[in-house]
Amino acid sequence: MKKSVILLFAVCVLATAVFAQTGIKKKRPLPHEYGRVVINNFSEQAGLPAVEFEHWLHRSKFTCRLCHVDLAFAMKAGGSNIRAADNAKGFYCGTCHNGKQGPGGKKMFASCSVPWTRDDLPKCQRCHSRGKAVKHEYDFDTVTAKFPKERFGNGVNWEKAENDGLIKLIDEIPGVSIPRPPMATVKDFSIAPAAQGIAEIIFSHKKHTVWNGCEVCHPEIFIGVKKGTTKYSMVDIYSGKYCGVCHGTVAFPLLDCQRCHTKPVQQL
Amino acid sequence: MHAVLGTILCLLITGTAFGQWDLPKNLPPDEYGTVLINRTSEKSGVKPAVFSHWVHRRKHTCRVCHFEIEFNFKVNTTEITEAASKGGRYCGTAGCHDGTASFGHTEANCGRCHTGSRAADQKLFASLASFPKNRHGNGVNWVKALEKGLITPLTTLTIPQADMSFDKRLRLEAEWKNIPAAVFPHEEHNAWLDCNNCHPDIFNIKKKTTKHFSMVRILSGEFCGVCHLTVAFPMNDCKRCHPKMR
Numbered sequence A: 001m002k003k004s005v006i007l008l009f010a011v012c013v014l015a016t017a018v019f020a021q022t023g024i025k026k027k028r029p030l031p032h033e034y035g036r037v038v039i040n041n042f043s044e045q046a047g048l049p050a051v052e053f054e055h056w057l058h059r060s061k062f063t064c065r066l067c068h069v070d071l072a073f074a075m076k077a078g079g080s081n082i083r084a085a086d087n088a089k090g091f092y093c094g095t096c097h098n099g100k101q102g103p104g105g106k107k108m109f110a111s112c113s114v115p116w117t118r119d120d121l122p123k124c125q126r127c128h129s130r131g132k133a134v135k136h137e138y139d140f141d142t143v144t145a146k147f148p149k150e151r152f153g154n155g156v157n158w159e160k161a162e163n164d165g166l167i168k169l170i171d172e173i174p175g176v177s178i179p180r181p182p183m184a185t186v187k188d189f190s191i192a193p194a195a196q197g198i199a200e201i202i203f204s205h206k207k208h209t210v211w212n213g214c215e216v217c218h219p220e221i222f223i224g225v226k227k228g229t230t231k232y233s234m235v236d237i238y239s240g241k242y243c244g245v246c247h248g249t250v251a252f253p254l255l256d257c258q259r260c261h262t263k264p265v266q267q268l
Numbered sequence B: 001m002h003a004v005l006g007t008i009l010c011l012l013i014t015g016t017a018f019g020q021w022d023l024p025k026n027l028p029p030d031e032y033g034t035v036l037i038n039r040t041s042e043k044s045g046v047k048p049a050v051f052s053h054w055v056h057r058r059k060h061t062c063r064v065c066h067f068e069i070e071f072n073f074k075v076n077t078t079e080i081t082e083a084a085s086k087g088g089r090y091c092g093t094a095g096c097h098d099g100t101a102s103f104g105h106t107e108a109n110c111g112r113c114h115t116g117s118r119a120a121d122q123k124l125f126a127s128l129a130s131f132p133k134n135r136h137g138n139g140v141n142w143v144k145a146l147e148k149g150l151i152t153p154l155t156t157l158t159i160p161q162a163d164m165s166f167d168k169r170l171r172l173e174a175e176w177k178n179i180p181a182a183v184f185p186h187e188e189h190n191a192w193l194d195c196n197n198c199h200p201d202i203f204n205i206k207k208k209t210t211k212h213f214s215m216v217r218i219l220s221g222e223f224c225g226v227c228h229l230t231v232a233f234p235m236n237d238c239k240r241c242h243p244k245m246r
Helices: A002-019 A057-060 A063-070 A084-089 A118-124 A140-144 A159-162 A203-210 A235-239 B004-016 B055-057 B062-068 B083-087 B108-115 B122-126 B142-147 B186-190 B217-218
Strands: A038-039 A051-054 A189-191 A201-203 B036-037 B049-052 B168-173 B183-186
Touching: A051 A057, A057 B083, A063 A203, A140 B183, A159 A203, B036 B055, B049 B055, B049 B108, B183 B186
Parallel strands: none
Antiparallel strands: A038 A051, A189 A201, B036 B049, B168 B183
């Protein structure tokens, strides 16, 4: 009996090894799918569809820093272990989505902020929409129609959209954010790649601080005390560390090699 | 009982995984690399659209369509729609089938792509007759044609190509002792492709960390087989990669 169990297990392992496709090109997400995060820590256990969070909608209104620093959202899907009770108490999504006036002056719908019954399901599906045909208030094509276009990711040049004033990013929530004086931007710098023959990397602090302040990246992702202290490679980046924390999931994807491996820094 | 079931399952799995990796049937040279796109065509009442790689690779490198214009590498996986093309994406990208650079998406032109057949324009194919020969594929040695300047494909539409002078040649030892090593030249590939076309999805970038990189898997469409079974010179041409093979 024991032997057959082991054999069956071996078959399963073998099957996974055989069918795990490695050497093929992945399908690219469509512009509106890029940056979509599925959160399913407790949803399906509670009998609800998983939450689909669209970065494109929120980043057209808020800085990354606001949610990922001030509201303490983790940088990895499911990393915050958000419960309905947390939202109801005014943490995470519930900071803004509390049924009151939100940070842009708009009345916000309440997220999990009242005890819910099965009759509330249609309301819940506003966020708990995985696998449901939900018609959302904001449509990707309509919202992004006037934004400057760019290849890859959402197909939107977010940097230019912000620079041109097409989007005005909110960076503070009264009562939650700590008001801070603006910081002087640290200069751009170059990073020499490990492999010979690959163009040097120019990193622009200026472009990053608009969205991230200092705290999104330092000191957790990059210790940032002295240039060269954090050692990392392209392999690390591709596996979701360092630059790969954002670039590859939300910020422009890593397939755009020359956007970083370029000298001088690419202009808008 | 379980053991018997397990063994049968095991055999079935290995059978499906390793049993059928015969080289695909050789298509006639003028149809090699020609795909029929039928993701939604027939469902929408039009014939499948024909796309011929050899027609396009004379004027554009792989990079232009598979990097800049974001065509996936597998037929019917890119969500090409009439609206997307008319809106300037995919086939309708500015500088391509936009009505100026090449024929656009007008009603009169539907039938130029939606032919439902792989049949090639014979007059156009005859124009390749003067190109360096190759025994397989399109019968054309595209690498030599490019080197000799017989074709000057565009490498970019809007994103200027970065410095692609990375010319490292890799020596890939074969799995079997009696097979000579394969040689991989970056330079010849860079002439057509962007780094990202191959890295890191198909090949990892750290030496020797690409897993399961075996001939069986290549022949079943992974790794080199992503291109070298369908568009780039096919793998009947053993010597082209294993130069010391007799």
